Amino acid sequence: MSKLLSKITITVVAIAISTFGTFYLTSTSKGNNTVNSSNLAIANDNHExxxxxxxxxxxxxxxxxxxxxxxxxxxxxxxxxxxxxxxxLKHGFKVEDLKTEEMEALKQKHNIPPELASCHTTIIDGYVMEGHIPADDIKRFLTEKPQLAGLAVPGMPIGTPGMEAQDIKQPFQVLAFNDKGEVEVFKEYQSY
Known part of the structure; x- marks a missing residue:
């Protein structure tokens, strides 16, 4: 029952945050509405x-x-x-983007502690990267090659890469974790 409740909670939070944080309306100089998805450009009514x-x-x-x-x-x-x-991709990574309905099983396979879970899981050089981690933190981690399982940004904090919403920037931590589920702060973002 606990696992089911955890899965439902994560799903509801992910949907709510992504709906709020990923898409929003802004006005262009001509008064047309443009739907922007973070830093990606989407054409408005005038194909601009x-x-x-x-x-x-x-x-x-x-x-x-x-x-x-x-x-x-x-x-x-x-x-x-x-x-x-x-x-x-903007930071030079080559990405194989795999879409799956089996995210919970994948997280369990890679021993991601439930409290560190987010909406996507990345595997690079044998490490697990969970959630909206800034690319430069991944690069620093891979350069150091620590004896850890990987990094995580739990949940979906507004303002992280992929979760940007105008000027809203929630403080967040990039956490490092080992195979035993022990966690330490890798980097903290209070203002950015």
Missing amino acids: SATLVSVWDKETEPDYLGTKEMTVYRSPSCGCCGVWVEHA
């Missing part, structure tokens, strides 16, 4: 496009020479996951 600049567009690890091939697993209906994939 508006591009939002993301705080995450600036690459702080340009000399990264490590592994660039990653596999992202996500639900077919998850829009914010697709925006995160675009973030990873």
